[in-house]
Amino acid sequence: MGHHTCCNQQKVKRGLWSPEEDEKLIRYITAHGYGCWSEVPDKAGLQRCGKSCRLRWINYLRPDIRRGRFTQEEEKLIISLHEVVGNRWAQIASHLPGRTDNEIKNYWNSWIKKKIRKPSRMQHNLSTTAFHGGYTFSTAPDMTTEQYPFHYELLNYNPNPNNPSPFENFVGTKPLPTLDTDDHHQEVPSLHPSFFMFDTSSVISQDSTATTTQLLHIPSSASNSDLAWCFVDHQAVAVGGHVEMGLSTDINFMLPALVDDGDPHHLLELTYNDQCLEKQHDLQQQGYQSTNSNNNDELLSWDESQQCPNFLFWDNAVDGSAEDEIAPFSSLVGTGTSPYPPSLLP
DNA sequence: AAGCTCCGCAACCGCCCCGGG
DNA sequence: GCCCGGGGCGGTTGCGGAGCT
Numbered sequence: 568m569g570h571h572t573c574c575n576q577q578k579v580k581r582g583l584w585s586p587e588e589d590e591k592l593i594r595y596i597t598a599h600g601y602g603c604w605s606e607v608p609d610k611a612g613l614q615r616c617g618k619s620c621r622l623r624w625i626n627y628l629r630p631d632i633r634r635g636r637f638t639q640e641e642e643k644l645i646i647s648l649h650e651v652v653g654n655r656w657a658q659i660a661s662h663l664p665g666r667t668d669n670e671i672k673n674y675w676n677s678w679i680k681k682k683i684r685k686p687s688r689m690q691h692n693l694s695t696t697a698f699h700g701g702y703t704f705s706t707a708p709d710m711t712t713e714q715y716p717f718h719y720e721l722l723n724y725n726p727n728p729n730n731p732s733p734f735e736n737f738v739g740t741k742p743l744p745t746l747d748t749d750d751h752h753q754e755v756p757s758l759h760p761s762f763f764m765f766d767t768s769s770v771i772s773q774d775s776t777a778t779t780t781q782l783l784h785i786p787s788s789a790s791n792s793d794l795a796w797c798f799v800d801h802q803a804v805a806v807g808g809h810v811e812m813g814l815s816t817d818i819n820f821m822l823p824a825l826v827d828d829g830d831p832h833h834l835l836e837l838t839y840n841d842q843c844l845e846k847q848h849d850l851q852q853q854g855y856q857s858t859n860s861n862n863n864d865e866l867l868s869w870d871e872s873q874q875c876p877n878f879l880f881w882d883n884a885v886d887g888s889a890e891d892e893i894a895p896f897s898s899l900v901g902t903g904t905s906p907y908p909p910s911l912l913p
Numbered sequence: 914a915a916g917c918t919c920c921g922c923a924a925c926c927g928c929c930c931c932g933g934g
Numbered sequence: 935g936c937c938c939g940g941g942g943c944g945g946t947t948g949c950g951g952a953g954c955t
Binding site for chain 1: 921922
Binding site: 582583603604605617618621654655656657668669672676 | 939940941942943944945946949950
Protein backbone atom coordinates (compact mmCIF):
# COMPACT_ATOMS: atom_id res chain seq x y z
CA MET A 568 0.00 0.00 0.00
CA GLY A 569 1.51 3.28 -1.04
CA HIS A 570 1.46 6.39 1.02
CA HIS A 571 0.30 9.78 0.03
CA THR A 572 2.91 11.65 -1.98
CA CYS A 573 3.56 14.07 0.84
CA CYS A 574 4.22 11.17 3.20
CA ASN A 575 6.78 9.30 1.15
CA GLN A 576 9.74 10.63 3.06
CA GLN A 577 11.51 7.96 5.06
CA LYS A 578 11.75 10.12 8.17
CA VAL A 579 8.00 10.61 8.50
CA LYS A 580 6.63 9.35 11.76
CA ARG A 581 3.28 7.59 12.09
CA GLY A 582 0.96 6.52 14.83
CA LEU A 583 -0.21 8.30 17.91
CA TRP A 584 0.92 11.84 18.54
CA SER A 585 3.02 12.51 21.61
CA PRO A 586 2.26 15.48 23.89
CA GLU A 587 5.53 17.03 22.70
CA GLU A 588 4.45 16.83 19.08
CA ASP A 589 1.07 18.31 19.94
CA GLU A 590 2.78 21.15 21.71
CA LYS A 591 5.04 21.87 18.72
CA LEU A 592 2.09 21.90 16.36
CA ILE A 593 -0.04 24.10 18.58
CA ARG A 594 2.82 26.52 19.09
CA TYR A 595 3.49 26.79 15.38
CA ILE A 596 -0.14 27.12 14.24
CA THR A 597 -0.90 29.65 16.97
CA ALA A 598 2.05 31.78 15.90
CA HIS A 599 1.93 31.40 12.13
CA GLY A 600 -1.36 29.90 11.09
CA TYR A 601 -1.47 27.09 8.54
CA GLY A 602 -1.20 28.52 5.09
CA CYS A 603 0.31 25.46 3.48
CA TRP A 604 0.09 22.22 5.43
CA SER A 605 2.93 20.62 3.50
CA GLU A 606 5.26 23.27 4.93
CA VAL A 607 4.03 22.92 8.49
CA PRO A 608 6.06 19.85 9.52
CA ASP A 609 9.40 21.35 8.52
CA LYS A 610 8.70 24.74 10.00
CA ALA A 611 7.22 23.31 13.18
CA GLY A 612 10.04 20.81 13.59
CA LEU A 613 7.84 17.78 13.26
CA GLN A 614 8.67 14.51 11.56
CA ARG A 615 5.15 14.14 10.28
CA CYS A 616 3.58 14.64 6.89
CA GLY A 617 1.46 17.72 6.27
CA LYS A 618 -1.69 15.68 6.03
CA SER A 619 -1.10 14.13 9.40
CA CYS A 620 -0.55 17.59 10.90
CA ARG A 621 -3.74 18.88 9.33
CA LEU A 622 -5.76 15.95 10.61
CA ARG A 623 -4.32 16.26 14.09
CA TRP A 624 -5.13 19.95 14.21
CA ILE A 625 -8.62 19.72 12.76
CA ASN A 626 -9.76 16.67 14.68
CA TYR A 627 -8.04 17.20 17.98
CA LEU A 628 -5.99 20.29 18.65
CA ARG A 629 -7.90 23.29 17.36
CA PRO A 630 -9.20 25.40 20.23
CA ASP A 631 -12.87 25.49 19.26
CA ILE A 632 -13.25 21.76 19.36
CA ARG A 633 -15.96 20.32 21.55
CA ARG A 634 -15.30 17.05 23.27
CA GLY A 635 -17.30 14.67 25.40
CA ARG A 636 -20.47 12.73 24.92
CA PHE A 637 -22.99 13.80 22.34
CA THR A 638 -26.09 15.32 23.84
CA GLN A 639 -29.53 14.02 23.00
CA GLU A 640 -30.13 17.10 20.90
CA GLU A 641 -26.94 16.52 18.96
CA GLU A 642 -27.83 12.88 18.51
CA LYS A 643 -31.25 13.72 17.16
CA LEU A 644 -29.75 16.29 14.87
CA ILE A 645 -27.24 13.79 13.55
CA ILE A 646 -29.99 11.27 12.90
CA SER A 647 -32.11 13.85 11.13
CA LEU A 648 -29.24 15.13 9.03
CA HIS A 649 -28.12 11.63 8.18
CA GLU A 650 -31.60 10.95 6.92
CA VAL A 651 -31.18 13.80 4.50
CA VAL A 652 -27.55 13.75 3.43
CA GLY A 653 -26.43 10.22 4.25
CA ASN A 654 -22.76 9.63 5.03
CA ARG A 655 -21.68 13.15 4.25
CA TRP A 656 -20.03 13.59 7.60
CA ALA A 657 -18.46 16.92 6.85
CA GLN A 658 -21.84 18.31 5.91
CA ILE A 659 -23.38 16.93 9.08
CA ALA A 660 -20.49 18.28 11.14
CA SER A 661 -21.05 21.74 9.74
CA HIS A 662 -24.34 21.82 11.62
CA LEU A 663 -22.78 20.81 14.92
CA PRO A 664 -20.40 23.50 16.13
CA GLY A 665 -17.20 22.11 17.59
CA ARG A 666 -17.80 18.59 16.37
CA THR A 667 -15.66 17.05 13.68
CA ASP A 668 -16.70 14.87 10.81
CA ASN A 669 -14.40 12.17 12.15
CA GLU A 670 -16.04 12.24 15.55
CA ILE A 671 -19.53 12.08 14.10
CA LYS A 672 -18.52 9.31 11.75
CA ASN A 673 -17.01 7.29 14.61
CA TYR A 674 -20.06 7.90 16.74
CA TRP A 675 -22.41 6.88 13.98
CA ASN A 676 -20.49 3.75 13.13
CA SER A 677 -20.29 2.51 16.69
CA TRP A 678 -23.88 3.53 17.27
CA ILE A 679 -25.12 1.76 14.18
CA LYS A 680 -23.13 -1.33 15.04
CA LYS A 681 -24.83 -1.37 18.40
CA LYS A 682 -28.23 -1.01 16.84
CA ILE A 683 -27.94 -3.79 14.31
CA ARG A 684 -26.38 -6.18 16.75
CA LYS A 685 -29.25 -6.05 19.21
CA PRO A 686 -31.91 -7.60 16.95
CA SER A 687 -29.90 -10.79 16.92
CA ARG A 688 -31.21 -11.63 20.33
CA MET A 689 -34.68 -11.53 18.88
CA GLN A 690 -33.87 -13.86 16.08
CA HIS A 691 -34.46 -17.02 18.01
CA ASN A 692 -37.85 -15.84 19.14
CA LEU A 693 -38.80 -14.63 15.74
CA SER A 694 -38.01 -17.95 14.22
CA THR A 695 -40.84 -19.42 16.23
CA THR A 696 -43.26 -16.63 15.43
CA ALA A 697 -42.55 -16.06 11.78
CA PHE A 698 -45.68 -16.09 9.71
CA HIS A 699 -46.64 -16.14 6.11
CA GLY A 700 -49.41 -14.68 4.09
CA GLY A 701 -51.38 -11.49 4.23
CA TYR A 702 -54.01 -10.41 6.65
CA THR A 703 -56.60 -7.71 6.86
CA PHE A 704 -58.69 -6.15 9.53
CA SER A 705 -62.31 -5.30 9.87
CA THR A 706 -64.22 -3.24 12.37
CA ALA A 707 -67.62 -4.04 13.73
CA PRO A 708 -70.57 -2.09 12.30
CA ASP A 709 -72.05 -1.57 15.76
CA MET A 710 -69.28 0.69 16.81
CA THR A 711 -70.48 3.60 18.91
CA THR A 712 -68.87 6.81 19.92
CA GLU A 713 -69.53 5.97 23.56
CA GLN A 714 -68.04 2.58 23.96
CA TYR A 715 -65.95 1.88 20.89
CA PRO A 716 -66.45 -1.83 20.93
CA PHE A 717 -64.72 -3.41 18.06
CA HIS A 718 -64.17 -6.69 16.51
CA TYR A 719 -61.20 -7.71 14.62
CA GLU A 720 -60.36 -10.67 12.54
CA LEU A 721 -57.40 -12.09 10.92
CA LEU A 722 -58.22 -12.97 7.38
CA ASN A 723 -56.24 -14.82 4.80
CA TYR A 724 -54.09 -16.09 7.53
CA ASN A 725 -52.47 -19.35 6.72
CA PRO A 726 -50.58 -20.55 9.70
CA ASN A 727 -48.15 -23.31 9.36
CA PRO A 728 -49.49 -26.10 11.58
CA ASN A 729 -45.99 -26.64 12.81
CA ASN A 730 -45.61 -22.97 13.46
CA PRO A 731 -48.61 -21.83 15.48
CA SER A 732 -49.87 -18.34 15.07
CA PRO A 733 -48.73 -15.92 17.70
CA PHE A 734 -51.96 -14.01 17.08
CA GLU A 735 -54.51 -16.69 17.81
CA ASN A 736 -55.16 -15.41 21.30
CA PHE A 737 -55.92 -11.97 20.02
CA VAL A 738 -58.85 -12.67 17.74
CA GLY A 739 -62.07 -11.67 19.36
CA THR A 740 -64.12 -8.81 20.61
CA LYS A 741 -62.72 -6.54 23.24
CA PRO A 742 -64.40 -3.63 24.99
CA LEU A 743 -62.67 -0.34 25.02
CA PRO A 744 -62.79 2.13 27.86
CA THR A 745 -65.26 4.96 27.80
CA LEU A 746 -63.77 8.20 26.71
CA ASP A 747 -63.77 11.14 29.04
CA THR A 748 -64.85 13.81 26.62
CA ASP A 749 -63.84 16.57 29.05
CA ASP A 750 -60.28 15.44 29.12
CA HIS A 751 -58.76 16.88 26.02
CA HIS A 752 -55.39 15.44 26.84
CA GLN A 753 -56.75 11.96 26.75
CA GLU A 754 -55.60 9.89 23.85
CA VAL A 755 -58.33 9.01 21.41
CA PRO A 756 -58.42 5.28 20.90
CA SER A 757 -58.16 4.15 17.38
CA LEU A 758 -61.25 2.50 15.99
CA HIS A 759 -59.36 -0.46 14.77
CA PRO A 760 -56.92 -2.85 16.23
CA SER A 761 -53.43 -1.72 15.64
CA PHE A 762 -50.53 -3.93 15.12
CA PHE A 763 -47.86 -3.24 17.64
CA MET A 764 -44.63 -4.91 18.39
CA PHE A 765 -42.95 -4.84 21.72
CA ASP A 766 -39.47 -5.68 22.60
CA THR A 767 -40.30 -7.38 25.84
CA SER A 768 -36.74 -7.92 26.84
CA SER A 769 -37.80 -6.48 30.12
CA VAL A 770 -39.50 -9.06 32.27
CA ILE A 771 -43.09 -9.56 31.32
CA SER A 772 -45.44 -10.27 34.10
CA GLN A 773 -48.53 -12.16 33.11
CA ASP A 774 -50.18 -10.23 35.90
CA SER A 775 -49.75 -7.09 33.94
CA THR A 776 -52.41 -8.27 31.53
CA ALA A 777 -54.89 -8.21 34.37
CA THR A 778 -54.20 -4.64 35.24
CA THR A 779 -55.53 -1.48 33.72
CA THR A 780 -57.89 -2.13 30.87
CA GLN A 781 -57.05 -5.74 30.16
CA LEU A 782 -56.72 -4.94 26.55
CA LEU A 783 -53.27 -6.20 26.03
CA HIS A 784 -52.84 -9.88 25.83
CA ILE A 785 -49.43 -11.33 25.97
CA PRO A 786 -48.94 -14.83 24.67
CA SER A 787 -48.52 -17.31 27.48
CA SER A 788 -45.34 -18.38 25.78
CA ALA A 789 -43.90 -14.89 25.98
CA SER A 790 -40.97 -14.74 28.26
CA ASN A 791 -38.03 -12.66 29.09
CA SER A 792 -36.21 -11.52 25.98
CA ASP A 793 -39.15 -12.54 23.87
CA LEU A 794 -40.66 -10.37 21.21
CA ALA A 795 -44.36 -10.06 21.76
CA TRP A 796 -46.62 -9.48 18.81
CA CYS A 797 -49.63 -7.78 20.10
CA PHE A 798 -52.84 -6.47 18.71
CA VAL A 799 -54.03 -3.68 20.88
CA ASP A 800 -56.66 -1.08 20.37
CA HIS A 801 -54.75 2.02 21.22
CA GLN A 802 -51.86 3.24 23.29
CA ALA A 803 -49.67 0.82 25.12
CA VAL A 804 -46.48 1.36 26.93
CA ALA A 805 -43.80 -0.68 28.54
CA VAL A 806 -43.50 0.54 32.08
CA GLY A 807 -41.13 -0.54 34.76
CA GLY A 808 -40.34 -3.86 33.26
CA HIS A 809 -43.95 -4.71 32.65
CA VAL A 810 -46.10 -4.21 29.63
CA GLU A 811 -49.16 -2.31 30.56
CA MET A 812 -52.05 -0.81 28.76
CA GLY A 813 -53.67 2.47 29.25
CA LEU A 814 -54.44 5.84 27.85
CA SER A 815 -50.91 6.89 28.35
CA THR A 816 -49.39 9.69 26.43
CA ASP A 817 -45.99 8.15 26.84
CA ILE A 818 -45.39 6.48 23.54
CA ASN A 819 -41.68 6.12 23.79
CA PHE A 820 -41.88 2.38 23.90
CA MET A 821 -44.67 1.95 21.47
CA LEU A 822 -44.22 1.14 17.87
CA PRO A 823 -46.47 2.60 15.23
CA ALA A 824 -49.28 0.64 13.76
CA LEU A 825 -47.91 -0.96 10.67
CA VAL A 826 -48.73 -3.94 8.60
CA ASP A 827 -46.43 -5.66 6.19
CA ASP A 828 -48.44 -6.28 3.05
CA GLY A 829 -45.91 -8.71 1.71
CA ASP A 830 -44.48 -6.26 -0.76
CA PRO A 831 -41.06 -5.28 0.51
CA HIS A 832 -41.57 -1.83 -0.95
CA HIS A 833 -44.74 -1.09 0.93
CA LEU A 834 -46.14 -1.01 4.37
CA LEU A 835 -49.72 -0.45 5.24
CA GLU A 836 -50.21 2.30 7.71
CA LEU A 837 -53.38 1.96 9.72
CA THR A 838 -54.64 5.44 10.27
CA TYR A 839 -56.99 6.96 12.76
CA ASN A 840 -60.37 7.51 11.21
CA ASP A 841 -63.81 6.05 11.34
CA GLN A 842 -63.52 4.27 8.04
CA CYS A 843 -60.50 2.43 9.30
CA LEU A 844 -58.70 3.45 6.20
CA GLU A 845 -55.52 1.84 5.28
CA LYS A 846 -53.19 4.24 3.69
CA GLN A 847 -50.58 2.69 1.59
CA HIS A 848 -47.23 4.34 1.41
CA ASP A 849 -44.61 3.81 -1.14
CA LEU A 850 -41.63 4.02 1.12
CA GLN A 851 -39.10 3.88 -1.59
CA GLN A 852 -40.43 6.98 -3.27
CA GLN A 853 -41.82 9.01 -0.41
CA GLY A 854 -40.15 7.88 2.75
CA TYR A 855 -42.22 6.99 5.72
CA GLN A 856 -43.80 9.00 8.49
CA SER A 857 -44.81 7.41 11.74
CA THR A 858 -48.48 7.11 12.51
CA ASN A 859 -47.78 8.70 15.84
CA SER A 860 -48.40 12.39 15.99
CA ASN A 861 -45.41 12.68 18.24
CA ASN A 862 -42.85 11.07 16.04
CA ASN A 863 -39.81 12.80 17.35
CA ASP A 864 -38.48 9.59 18.69
CA GLU A 865 -39.35 7.47 15.75
CA LEU A 866 -38.02 7.46 12.31
CA LEU A 867 -38.27 5.21 9.36
CA SER A 868 -36.13 5.35 6.35
CA TRP A 869 -35.67 3.27 3.32
CA ASP A 870 -32.60 1.09 3.40
CA GLU A 871 -31.45 0.81 -0.18
CA SER A 872 -28.99 -1.98 0.48
CA GLN A 873 -31.43 -4.14 2.41
CA GLN A 874 -34.42 -3.10 0.32
CA CYS A 875 -36.49 -2.59 3.38
CA PRO A 876 -37.28 0.19 5.81
CA ASN A 877 -35.04 0.85 8.71
CA PHE A 878 -37.01 0.99 11.87
CA LEU A 879 -35.90 3.10 14.76
CA PHE A 880 -37.54 2.65 18.09
CA TRP A 881 -37.01 3.11 21.73
CA ASP A 882 -35.95 0.15 23.68
CA ASN A 883 -36.51 -0.49 27.32
CA ALA A 884 -33.73 -2.93 26.93
CA VAL A 885 -32.15 -5.64 29.00
CA ASP A 886 -29.25 -3.41 29.80
CA GLY A 887 -31.62 -0.72 31.02
CA SER A 888 -30.05 1.75 28.67
CA ALA A 889 -33.38 2.78 27.18
CA GLU A 890 -31.51 3.59 24.04
CA ASP A 891 -32.97 3.47 20.64
CA GLU A 892 -32.35 0.67 18.27
CA ILE A 893 -32.42 0.41 14.57
CA ALA A 894 -33.43 -2.63 12.62
CA PRO A 895 -34.93 -3.41 9.27
CA PHE A 896 -38.67 -3.71 9.47
CA SER A 897 -38.65 -6.89 7.46
CA SER A 898 -36.50 -8.49 10.09
CA LEU A 899 -39.05 -7.65 12.72
CA VAL A 900 -42.06 -8.74 10.76
CA GLY A 901 -40.50 -11.84 9.41
CA THR A 902 -41.75 -13.38 6.23
CA GLY A 903 -39.58 -16.42 6.10
CA THR A 904 -37.72 -18.85 8.23
CA SER A 905 -34.82 -16.47 8.49
CA PRO A 906 -36.17 -12.97 8.46
CA TYR A 907 -32.77 -11.45 8.95
CA PRO A 908 -30.80 -10.31 5.96
CA PRO A 909 -27.52 -12.19 5.94
CA SER A 910 -25.55 -9.01 6.40
CA LEU A 911 -27.23 -8.39 9.72
CA LEU A 912 -26.58 -11.78 11.16
CA PRO A 913 -23.77 -11.89 13.69
C1' DA B 914 -3.74 -12.26 38.11
C1' DA B 915 -3.80 -13.54 33.44
C1' DG B 916 -5.87 -14.07 29.19
C1' DC B 917 -9.42 -12.91 26.17
C1' DT B 918 -12.94 -10.14 23.88
C1' DC B 919 -15.12 -6.05 22.81
C1' DC B 920 -15.37 -1.40 21.65
C1' DG B 921 -14.23 3.51 21.12
C1' DC B 922 -11.61 6.45 18.73
C1' DA B 923 -7.36 8.43 16.75
C1' DA B 924 -5.06 8.00 12.75
C1' DC B 925 -4.22 6.36 8.24
C1' DC B 926 -5.38 5.34 3.37
C1' DG B 927 -7.03 6.17 -1.03
C1' DC B 928 -9.86 8.64 -3.95
C1' DC B 929 -11.61 12.87 -5.74
C1' DC B 930 -11.64 17.72 -6.73
C1' DC B 931 -9.52 21.96 -7.72
C1' DG B 932 -6.27 25.35 -8.97
C1' DG B 933 -1.86 26.72 -10.77
C1' DG B 934 1.74 26.15 -14.08
C1' DG C 935 -5.82 20.14 -22.35
C1' DC C 936 -2.62 17.91 -19.29
C1' DC C 937 0.05 17.24 -15.22
C1' DC C 938 0.95 17.75 -10.52
C1' DG C 939 0.49 18.88 -5.77
C1' DG C 940 -2.46 20.21 -1.95
C1' DG C 941 -6.62 19.91 0.47
C1' DG C 942 -10.95 17.62 1.64
C1' DC C 943 -13.54 13.71 2.56
C1' DG C 944 -15.33 8.99 3.48
C1' DG C 945 -13.93 4.35 4.52
C1' DT C 946 -11.09 1.54 7.19
C1' DT C 947 -7.59 0.00 10.42
C1' DG C 948 -5.58 -1.05 14.58
C1' DC C 949 -4.16 0.48 19.21
C1' DG C 950 -5.25 0.52 23.86
C1' DG C 951 -8.33 0.52 27.66
C1' DA C 952 -12.31 -1.55 29.94
C1' DG C 953 -14.82 -5.34 31.15
C1' DC C 954 -15.48 -10.15 31.51
C1' DT C 955 -14.18 -15.02 32.37
